[in-house]
Amino acid sequence: MAQDTAQDIAPFTAQDTAGNTAEDPAGALHGIHVPLVTPYARTGEIASGALEALAHEVLDAGATGIVALGTTAETACLDEAERDLVTDVCARVCEERGAVLTVGAGASGTRAAEASLVRLARWPRAGAALVTVPSFVRPSAAGVAAHFERLAGVSPVPLIVYHVPHRTGQPLDAATLRALGSLSGVVGVKYSSGGLDQDAVELLGDLPAGFHVLTGDDLYLSPMLALGASGGILASAHLVTERFAELAAAWRAGDAVRARALGHALAGLSAAVFAEPNPAVVKGVLHAQGRIPTPDVRLPLLPASKGAVVTVLERLAALREAFPA
Numbered sequence: 001m002a003q004d005t006a007q008d009i010a011p012f013t014a015q016d017t018a019g020n021t022a023e024d025p026a027g028a029l030h031g032i033h034v035p036l037v038t039p040y041a042r043t044g045e046i047a048s049g050a051l052e053a054l055a056h057e058v059l060d061a062g063a064t065g066i067v068a069l070g071t072t073a074e075t076a077c078l079d080e081a082e083r084d085l086v087t088d089v090c091a092r093v094c095e096e097r098g099a100v101l102t103v104g105a106g107a108s109g110t111r112a113a114e115a116s117l118v119r120l121a122r123w124p125r126a127g128a129a130l131v132t133v134p135s136f137v138r139p140s141a142a143g144v145a146a147h148f149e150r151l152a153g154v155s156p157v158p159l160i161v162y163h164v165p166h167r168t169g170q171p172l173d174a175a176t177l178r179a180l181g182s183l184s185g186v187v188g189v190k191y192s193s194g195g196l197d198q199d200a201v202e203l204l205g206d207l208p209a210g211f212h213v214l215t216g217d218d219l220y221l222s223p224m225l226a227l228g229a230s231g232g233i234l235a236s237a238h239l240v241t242e243r244f245a246e247l248a249a250a251w252r253a254g255d256a257v258r259a260r261a262l263g264h265a266l267a268g269l270s271a272a273v274f275a276e277p278n279p280a281v282v283k284g285v286l287h288a289q290g291r292i293p294t295p296d297v298r299l300p301l302l303p304a305s306k307g308a309v310v311t312v313l314e315r316l317a318a319l320r321e322a323f324p325a
Contacts, residue, residue: 029188037074040298042294067103108137118154129155131160141179148180160186163177188213190215191224204227213228214229218232218235221248222259243265269316269319281308283297284303
């Protein structure tokens with residue numbers, strides 16, 4: 001693909017859960033974004049056709065956008081050519097559908113992260129980069145801020161900070177996240193602290209202008225939306241995508257009665273999905289539904305147990321009965 005400058009990258013143009021057209025990057029960060037799994041064929045290669053079909057399915061069901069190369073995509077287990085293939089497929093679907101495309105990028109070292117982001121200019125459809133807080137090296141809060149300031153200066157697309165301390169070993173308080181959100185070129189945070197904590201409450205109570213919080217902990221989507229989060233990036237939303245989108249829309253519309261009931265049901269589903277390491281259970285369920293050719297994951301991950309898959313399928317059946325389309 002031809003190289004493009006940052007000025008040539010098209011802004012988001014997509015509808016949020018309320019049906020409003022978003023012309024700016026921050027404005028598109030509402031609703032449900034699905035971090036797509038990477039389906040594998042029986043030969044072990046990427047099943048690109050199944051990936052493309054999944055992307056269309058979740059968008060048909062009401063997702064605002066998709067995320068390529070998130071944790072759920074087993075990105076660490078893909079080589080560079082495979083990562084490019086995944087991004088190509090997702091970019092093509094988002095171009096066809098006018099949907100929001102976010103691409104996982106970055107690295108623990110700032111120079112390597114800069115190079116990763118600069119490559120995104122190859123995909124003009126990319127609207128944002130999901131960039132994890134540096135893992136393992138554990139910089140100071142000031143170092144994290146300097147890292148993201150450097151990245152924002154070279155990235156062809158706006159940045160969404162991926163705050164996931166149980167993976168990075170780097171907890172950030174509300175003040176630090178607020179400082180990151182005030183940086184030019186940083187438009188949001190995927191908030192995955194492992195629970196609904198004090199920092200989430202403080203952050204959502206005083207957000208920088210144009211800065212959006214997207215829930216990354218599936219179980220806590222409903223309370224985070226109630227507190228003011230814009231939406232979520234959720235592995236569970238591969239399944240009953242329409243109900244997750246409905247939950248986001250219900251909180252935005254102020255329909256607390258519907259939102260509470262649906263939120264409790266979806267939290268139970270998400271708990272079952274994460275009973276084993278992600279994305280093994282999601283893949284097992286998608287395979288059982290005939291939506292991907294195999295349930296395979298790559299080492300060091302192992303396939304989901306039959307019991308975990310059956311539990312999720314049972315919860316899906318109960319949820320569809322309680323909340324029919």
